[in-house]
Amino acid sequence: MDLSLIQGLYENLAEVGFGYGPTFQGLRAAWRRGDELFAEVALPEGTDAAGFGVHPALLDSALHTMGLAAGEGEGTAGEARLPFAWSGVSVSAVGATLLRVRITSVGSGVSLVLADSTGAPVASVESLALRAISPDQLTAAADTGTRDALFQVDWISHEVAEERVEARWAALGDSIGVPGLRYADLAAFTAAADSGESVPGVVAVSFAEPGSAPGDVVSSTHEVAARALGLVQGWLADERFADARLVVVTSGAVACDGQEAPDPVQAAVWGLV
Structure with missing residues (x-):
């Protein structure tokens, strides 16, 4: 286990625009073996994983290792790489709260194998294509004026004056x-x-x-x-x-x-x- 691989990762990510909340800061440890990277990710205690094939925060935390797999932190001043196209996705189990992850470079993207703490398969991705994005692009995408807005549908009573529509x-x-x-x-x-x-x-x-x-x-x-x-x-x-x-x-x-x-x-x- 090499904790040094992930030290300061989320602080660096926040500096370039990836402001992950506590539920999405699930990367716990990482190992490197040649071109492969292994990681352990987990949901915070008490997070309900029921109803998901793979909980979104758990899967996203698994993807945080991609920058490490490329040999540089995802929070560097250069361009980060974000998921663009998924191919060959399969899910074998549901309800996982902890994952062991293996990431392997495949062309311009990566492949992923996800297992639970016992090594039983949870999901796999044959190919995940990545696209580069700069810190400036991230800032522009976040600067929409609606970041803290909450949208919902509400039914409001309204008194309507009685009108007679004269029409056939x-x-x-x-x-x-x-x-x-x-x-x-x-x-x-x-x-x-x-x-x-x-x-x-x-x-x-x-x-x-x-x-x-x-x-x-x-x-x-x-x-x-x-x-x-x-x-x-x-x-x-x-x-x-x-x-x-x-x-x-x-x-x-x-x-x-x-x-x-x-x-x-x-x-x-x-x-x-």
């Missing part, structure tokens, strides 16, 4: 109850416009279908989202509808006010539109 309504399909004309689909609505009927001010279409069976969620999501996409594309492509409003109705697409998790099929339509 129409509906596409039979699954939505609105007053006015009713057409089987967009093709029928377009045919009516072709025959000289005036275009209503509001046209409503509902995708608020019952939730899909668990085994059919993927195919239903693809089918319903494709149908919604085709409808919107057809609507936007017809200049006669430019002054009309298309109202797309979903149900269970977004969870709010303590509601249950959304229907993924409906969520796909909501997100698409």
